[in-house]
Amino acid sequence: MNAALEKELKIKALHIRKGVIEGTYHAKSGHPGGSLSIAEIMAYLYFAAMQVDPANPKNENRDRFVLSKGHAAPALYATLAEKGFFPVEELKTLRKSDARLQGHPNMNYIPGVDMSTGSLGQGISAAAGMALGAKLSGKDYRVYAVLGDGEIEEGQVWEAAMFAAAKHLDNLVAFVDNNNLQIDGTVAEVNSPYPIPEKFAAFGWNVVEIDGHSYAQIEAALENAKACKDKPTAIIATTVKGKGVSFMEDKVNWHGVAPKQEEYTAAMAELDKALAEVEAE
Numbered sequence: 001m002n003a004a005l006e007k008e009l010k011i012k013a014l015h016i017r018k019g020v021i022e023g024t025y026h027a028k029s030g031h032p033g034g035s036l037s038i039a040e041i042m043a044y045l046y047f048a049a050m051q052v053d054p055a056n057p058k059n060e061n062r063d064r065f066v067l068s069k070g071h072a073a074p075a076l077y078a079t080l081a082e083k084g085f086f087p088v089e090e091l092k093t094l095r096k097s098d099a100r101l102q103g104h105p106n107m108n109y110i111p112g113v114d115m116s117t118g119s120l121g122q123g124i125s126a127a128a129g130m131a132l133g134a135k136l137s138g139k140d141y142r143v144y145a146v147l148g149d150g151e152i153e154e155g156q157v158w159e160a161a162m163f164a165a166a167k168h169l170d171n172l173v174a175f176v177d178n179n180n181l182q183i184d185g186t187v188a189e190v191n192s193p194y195p196i197p198e199k200f201a202a203f204g205w206n207v208v209e210i211d212g213h214s215y216a217q218i219e220a221a222l223e224n225a226k227a228c229k230d231k232p233t234a235i236i237a238t239t240v241k242g243k244g245v246s247f248m249e250d251k252v253n254w255h256g257v258a259p260k261q262e263e264y265t266a267a268m269a270e271l272d273k274a275l276a277e278v279e280a281e
Contacts, residue, residue, distance in 0.1 A: 031255060056178035144173050153190070
């Protein structure tokens, strides 16, 4: 990866993180922890990997993205706003009764959202259907999904995994955000899905393990996925819940709690400092 692209992606991820904090603060609710942990993945997908156009969000040849862990909507919204699908200022309307940016993504109202998600486990099934649709229609678009490590405790995930492998959906890539925390504690304490890579491999997937905050590793994993034929790819991304905001990092209580005024001010100051440092590089 060249230095210029990496710098651009770092800046985009920081803007995404600021958008997550902005949205959840103004909503007084939401899920900042698992939104912050996927900022690098979202930045790379939308600003380096995916073919999408804010001016033509329904282009039938576009790449598709499904946020299977739909409660991380603040990260998706911040990414779409940064990409130009709607104004960044709209992030402040998160979860307002008269707004389109609700707690989970809705494809009927929000430009750039390819699938309405929220019920955990269903998004990856929809992504597999999209990938099969591309195969049947002779299209070469690719489908990307992000799942949570708590989410993969859902049985439907493994039905979709079996289906995707059986249909040889090599145009499907699923990131598992392995931040090791879900709403009630660590994933091991709640209902351990470990070992995650071995499970996906046993279901017939190509599996890559990465540091989910490393752009070089994200890039290499996606290149691996493109080179792999006849199998879908699962990218198991080790991440830190709350990444980028020091007092939120690796803290389970930030799964679904919005920052208060002092916390908002501190978080934005920390992110602004990090942004200034990257821009000065």
